[in-house]
Amino acid sequence: MTSRRTRNRLVVRLREQGISDEKVLGVINEIPRHLFVDEALAHRAYEDTALPIGFNQTISQPYVVAKMTEALVCGPPIKKVLEIGTGSGYQTAILAQLVEEVFSVERISGLIKRARRILGDIGYRNISFKHADGSLGWESQAPFDSIIITACPRTVPESLLNQLADDGSVIAPVGDGNKQDLVLFKKTGADFTKTIMEPVKFVPLLAGTS
Numbered sequence: 001m002t003s004r005r006t007r008n009r010l011v012v013r014l015r016e017q018g019i020s021d022e023k024v025l026g027v028i029n030e031i032p033r034h035l036f037v038d039e040a041l042a043h044r045a046y047e048d049t050a051l052p053i054g055f056n057q058t059i060s061q062p063y064v065v066a067k068m069t070e071a072l073v074c075g076p077p078i079k080k081v082l083e084i085g086t087g088s089g090y091q092t093a094i095l096a097q098l099v100e101e102v103f104s105v106e107r108i109s110g111l112i113k114r115a116r117r118i119l120g121d122i123g124y125r126n127i128s129f130k131h132a133d134g135s136l137g138w139e140s141q142a143p144f145d146s147i148i149i150t151a152c153p154r155t156v157p158e159s160l161l162n163q164l165a166d167d168g169s170v171i172a173p174v175g176d177g178n179k180q181d182l183v184l185f186k187k188t189g190a191d192f193t194k195t196i197m198e199p200v201k202f203v204p205l206l207a208g209t210s
Contacts, residue, residue, distance in 0.1 A: 010046045014066050021070045027097045028066060035118055036088040055108050057203060059088040064200060068148055068171045071184050073098050078145045084134035085150035089115030092127060102127045103141050105134045107209045133207055137163045151205040152180050173202040
């Protein structure tokens with residue numbers, strides 16, 4: 001269930017659902033998603049579904065990962081991305097193959113330790129990790145060309161928007177437990193344009209660390 005053929009079938013499904021960026025599809029085809037889930041769930045790793053990873057968190061549905069990534073990389077080449085919510089490290093791995101540097105912040109220490117180990121074992125060297133409150137971002141490394149938020153705030157924190165470079169973009173689920181939408185924000189000078197993409201379901205963005 002972790003074979004090349006199984007990964008190919010996932011990519012075919014994503015393409016049928018409208019994912020068209022071949023760079024994104026190619027990376028998803030290469031990354032061993034089964035390494036980012038519990039061994040007992042490895043046989044389900046290439047299903048297009050979210051799966052539990054412990055700590056009341058999930059590894060996102062591949063379609064949603066692909067959709068968010070595609071929205072970020074559709075423009076000029078990206079040097080620095082800030083990821084809020086390392087989680088399993090799967091989204092982090094995809095970004096690391098498409099941009100120069102990834103700065104990933106996770107509030108749950110057990111998750112970031114596991115993700116750091118898995119990504120290090122695979123061989124990624126362009127990822128920096130921080131155990132911290134994700135809503136605060138990573139100010140010392142700002143500005144970022146793009147910011148991806150993998151948990152749902154009611155509104156995108158001002159502290160994160162302030163760390164975005166001119167002409168940068170933020171992709172995030174926004175809303176509450178009843179209604180969430182995937183939203184793309186584009187920054188031009190001091191202004192932001194907002195594009196609502198589609199309904200989604202994410203865990204909430206929480207303050208503090210654990």
